[in-house]
Amino acid sequence: MTKxxxxxxxxxxxxxxxxxxxxxxxxxxxxxxxxxxxxxxxRLDAAAKELDAGDRLLAVRADAADLADLDVLAxxxxxRFGRLDVLFANAxxxxxxRSAEVTEDDxxxxxxxxxxxxxxxxxxxxxxxxxxxxxxxxxxxTQYRGLAVASxxxxxxxxxxxxxxxxxxxxxxxxxxxxxxxxxYIDTPMFRGSAxxxxxxAAYTAQVVTGRLxxxxxxxxxxxFLASDDASYITGQDLVVDGGLVxxxxx
Numbered sequence: 001m002t003k004x005x006x007x008x009x010x011x012x013x014x015x016x017x018x019x020x021x022x023x024x025x026x027x028x029x030x031x032x033x034x035x036x037x038x039x040x041x042x043r044l045d046a047a048a049k050e051l052d053a054g055d056r057l058l059a060v061r062a063d064a065a066d067l068a069d070l071d072v073l074a075x076x077x078x079x080r081f082g083r084l085d086v087l088f089a090n091a092x093x094x095x096x097x098r099s100a101e102v103t104e105d106d107x108x109x110x111x112x113x114x115x116x117x118x119x120x121x122x123x124x125x126x127x128x129x130x131x132x133x134x135x136x137x138x139x140x141x142t143q144y145r146g147l148a149v150a151s152x153x154x155x156x157x158x159x160x161x162x163x164x165x166x167x168x169x170x171x172x173x174x175x176x177x178x179x180x181x182x183x184x185y186i187d188t189p190m191f192r193g194s195a196x197x198x199x200x201x202a203a204y205t206a207q208v209v210t211g212r213l214x215x216x217x218x219x220x221x222x223x224x225f226l227a228s229d230d231a232s233y234i235t236g237q238d239l240v241v242d243g244g245l246v247x248x249x250x251x
Contacts, residue, residue, distance in 0.1 A: 004228040006031030009081045011073075013037045013064050013121055014091030016047040018188030019138065022216035023088050023223050028053045030224065033081055037062040037073060037091065064091040064117030070124040077128055084128035086227045089118045089160070090138040094190050096149040107152055114156035119163060132175035134227040137164045138219075139180040139238060144246045157182075161238055168236030177235040179226045184242025186214040209244035209251075 010027045014020040015036025024034050028051060035058045036051075038044040048059040058080050062069040077084055092114045095106055118137055126135070140157035142150050164180040171178060185191060185204045191213075195201045205213050222241045225231055240246055 003031035004224065004230070005086070008085035009033045009035070009077070009083060010086035010088065010227070011035040011037075011077065011084055011125060012088045012090055013062075013117075015059075016040070016043040018190060019183065019186060019216045019219045019223075020088070020090040021047055021050070022220040023090070024051060024057075026217070026220045026224050027086070027227075028056060032056070032086070034058070035060060035073075035077055035081075035084075037064070039063045064121055065112040067120055067124075070120055074124045074128060077125065083130050084125055085133050087122065087125055087129075087133070087135045088138070088223050088227070089121050089135065091117055091121070092138060092156075094194065095153050096194055098149055099151045102152055110152045111156050111159075114153070115159045115163075118160045122163075122167065126171065126174075126176065129174070129176055133177075134231075135164070135167065135171075135176060135178040136223050136226050137161070137178070137180040139164070139182045141182050141184045141240060141242045141246050143182065144240070164238070165236045172235070177226075177231070179231070179235060180238045181219060181222050181226065182238050182240045182242065183219050184208065184214055184240070184245040186216060186219055186241075188216055206250065207245060208242070209248040211250070212243065214241060214243055 010032045012020045012024045015024045016038035024036050033056045037060050041061050044059050060073050062073045095110045137160045139161040142154040143158040161180050164178045168178040219241050222239050
């Protein structure tokens, strides 16, 4: 395997499962030193044990919506690795309800993690990117199509897509590229929370022109591409990883 991230340090927020864990695994395989975060210490410990990367892995309990946690995270990265080259701002929560059912607490939870958390994660760790770097934000296919039960979730993801485009300009003078990925139906624990039965999963799969749900590894490969020197002339872009869900209809 090509070692695109040798001598580089990558931070993956929400790295305990799904797309975050798959991205951490891939970047470790490609030579990176990796930092993962999660809010639950037990899940964080389990992910670190699964990755089994010795001193190339740092697992930090941190809530992306808590600025004090983010300050501690940045300091621990600085103390352990000295610098940062890649950030995958992946931590997020899902809420899928009709708009009339959304409470203020629901709104604050989703926007607090999905938008505020991404915004301040970037702000806090970008100073560690001393010689250029790459930021990839996890957005969502739902910003391209209306989904009745995703008003707050979709709005939070549209916000971070726009943030990525804005920061690609803001951080360009520091040679930091900023892009986003927009996953479609990816078979993760969060997805299974919305589609727990095989019948429900099959209904979602029927909407995808490639005829399958995405795997976390599909998104990880897209993130790694955008984060690597292979994408050195790409910034301010969104890469949709959805098996054709947004652009095509099944025959």
